[in-house]
Amino acid sequence: MSVKIKILHLACQPDSTKIVEDVLADGGIPCDLISVNDEQSLTDALNKFAPDIILADNTFPDLNTIKALAYLKHNGFDIPVISLAGPQPQNNLLAIVNIMKQGAYDYILPENIGSLSGAIAATLKRHKINQHLALSEIHEQALKISEANLSAIIENTTDLVYSLDTDLKFITFNQLFKNTIKAVYGFDIEQGVGILDHLFGYNLQMAEKWRDIYARALNGETQQFVNEYVFGDGKVYLSYSINPIRETGKVIGLSCFSRDITSQRLLEIEREKITTDLLQRNNALEQFTYIISHNLRAPVANIIGLTAYANTIKIEDEEVGEIVKNISLSADKLDGVISDLNQVLQVNKSITENIDLVVLPALIQDIKFSVKNLIEKEQVSIICDFDESSEIYSLKSFMHSIFYNLILNSIKYSQPDISPIINISAKTIHGNMTIVYTDNGRGIDISKYGNEIFGLYKRFDTSVDGKGIGLFMVKMQVESLGGNITVDSTIDKGTTFTIEFPLKQPDKADV
Secondary structure (H helix, E strand, O other): OOOOEEEEEEOOOHHHHHHHHHHHHHOOOOEEEEEEOOHHHHHHHHHHOOOOEEEEEOOOOOOOHHHHHHHHHHOOOOOOEEEEOOOOOOOOHHHHHHHHHOOOOEEEOHHHHHHHHHHHHHHHHHHHHHHHHHHHHHHHHHHHHHHHHHHHHHHHOOOEEEEEEOOOEEEEEOHHHHHHHHHHHOOOOOOOOEHHHHHHHHOHHHHHHHHHHHHHHHOOOOEEEEEEEEEOOEEEEEEEEEEEEEEOOEEEEEEEEEEEOHHHHHHHHHHHHHHHHHHHHHHHHHHHHHHHHHHHHHHHHHHHHHHHHHHHOOOOOHHHHHHHHHHHHHHHHHHHHHHHHHHHHHHHOOOOOOOEEEEHHHHHHHHHHHOHHHHHHHOOEEEEEOOOOOEEEEOHHHHHHHHHHHHHHHHHOOOOOOOOEEEEEEEEEOOEEEEEEEEOOOOOOHHHHOOOOOOOOOOOOOOOOOOOOHHHHHHHHHHHOOOEEEEEEEOOOEEEEEEEEEOOOOOHHHO
């Protein structure tokens, strides 16, 4: 041995340690040897010296071999112990057997002290083997536990689970997969059997398809897809995930999962059907409304023209004159309704205008310029804060219309003798542009009219001329741009509109 062995000697007498040192020197054992004679010294030596082996004098009154072995076991130390016997009569056979049963590796009689060097070498070798075996047992037990846990998981999942080696032979599978294959294809699967062998015997076209899928997966590409199967009188939909198993960068097999998504897929199909039906109904309704509004326009125009002409003629009969007057008023109102209807239809039609960059400060400035006279007359203050967010890709015409209607509404429904103040700010929150529009106008009773604010022809203040179409148009245009709008208002304090638009870059087709 060339590496020094650290030996701890539990010695009752210094002379016994000297004997051990001499024997080891004669045996050519290179070592560092220290001796202790009480439990505290033993504890310190175990923690600081960390011995490779312990020699225990069996005649040690306070810390003999049995006590030392018990101490080591209790405190979790895995260090081999050799017992050194004292003179007779302690060395009886029953005592030796008991010491060995408690875990000592060897028992050296006084007359055999010369064999100590060989006993130490043999003990260290045996201890190393025992450690290796113990570690192997731990690993084996851990592997068994891991396999049991994995088996419990795959057997209790509702997914179909199986794995294949590079030859596409079954490594493992859960019972649900085995039962499903039996029910669908009519054959039993076993470990070590190739999955394609079964499929080629069942359906050539299907086997070719799966061979391509597995080939791509073995090439390192994860495969995810949904298959549709005819089962009984209906259809079954299964989603698949075929994943390469890698070891040191090399694909050594495939881990495969399949889930029954029939219920989910049927719901999606039903939802798609309902959506398609609603779109068809909506398009038909829009077309019907379009036809009605345009077909009415000519007759209404004729009525307006005739009543206008009739009003230029002196009608002697007052009752007839009143009738003509009422017809004229009714025709004007009907013409207004048709005009509003066409305006709504224009918003609800498919958007064909290109998406463009809208700069909010410039947009508000354009609106202020277009209603400059009204702003000066009513002494309107429009305060903007676009420092955090000022640009958005959208439809310029819709954005212009939204702010134009809001600003006109704020001016129209301002409080008497109080100059209108409008605050507009924008910021980016979670990928959306959030615009807060606030005025100090008359306000709306939210508790009373909250559900009707954006309704068509809904008016809550009849002291001001209006048709009740502005906020309806604002909401339609906001939602057409993929946004949403909410309102909060207090009577005689003002109104706040919060508008959220998704921030997105334009598609190439839009620019």
